[in-house]
Amino acid sequence: MQTSNNGKNYHESELNKDAMDWEASREFERQRSERKAWFVAFCSCAVSILLAASIIFMMPLKTTEPYVVHVNDRTGETSIISVMDVKKVELGEMVDKSWLNKYVIAHESYDWHTLQKDYDDVMLMSSPQIGKDYDALFSGEDALDKKYGDKIRITVDVGSITIHGNGIGTVRYSKTMKRPEEKEEGTVTHWVATIAYEYLIDEKKLENERIKNPVGFTVTSLRNDPEMVGSKP
Known part of the structure; x- marks a missing residue:
């Protein structure tokens, strides 16, 4: 009978041990699951924070900003400069002379067949x-x-262009008025145009207008005075 009791006690002891091991294993799995859940939650929060930070960082990059076009007067190379406000751009003297020449010819010429083009060009380059x-x-x-x-x-012949700085230029030119069928020289007069100008980029301009005037050359003041023939420049 003693042996039977000992066997019974041993069996109960093994059962208790198995039960404890199972409980311990279950507790371990529960704790591991909790740690895994917390880890996943932490990673999700971290990813969300990073995404939010990325969006905030990228938002300024999506802002539409005005820009100006810079032209290298030596190489002729153009580059885009982004700015928050439209600003004046300093270009080279030869570029200034080129635009002043173009403006005076368009402004002072008269030809029935090209009148609309000259009109459009002058309006595009004027304040x-x-x-x-x-x-x-x-x-x-x-x-x-x-x-x-x-x-x-009326045809225009530009004689000289002088750049005085600070957006001021002087253009000396002659105008010849005649009938198209006339073979004679016609009536010639001489003039001096004093012009104030600047370079401005206006994003409201249409694409075809920007193509014609990519640097935003704009005349802000114009005065034409007759010049006596033989007077010094």
């Missing part, structure tokens, strides 16, 4: 006030297009 003054030449009873029609042609 609102200068554009208004130019438009007035084609308004009312004395409008040039009504006065001259296709019977008169």
Whole structure:
């Protein structure tokens, strides 16, 4: 009987040990699952924070900003400069002379067949006030297009261009007025144009306007004075 009791006690002891091992294993698995869950939650939070930070960081990059075009006066190479506000751009003297030459020829010439192109070019390169003054030449009873029609042609020959700095230039030129069919020289007059100008980029301009005037050359003041033949520049 003693042996039977000992066997029974041993069996119960093994059962208790197995039960304890199972409980310990279960507790270990529970703790491991909790640690895994916390780790996953931590990683998710970290990823969310990183994504939020990335979005905040990228938002300024998506902002549409005005820009200016810089032209290297020696190489002719152009580059885009991003700015928060439209600003004046200093370009080379030869670039200034090129635009002043183009402006005076378009502004002072008259040819019935190219009149619309010259008009559009002048308006594109003029400030609102200068554009208004130019438009007035084609308004009312004395409008040039009504006065001259296709019977008169005025050509322009630029003699010299002087850059004074601070956006001021002087253009000396002659105007020849004649009938298209005339073979004679026509009537020649000499003039001095004093022009104030700047370079501005306006994002509201249409693409075809930007193509014609990519550097935003803008005349802000214009005065034409007759010049006596033989006077010194």
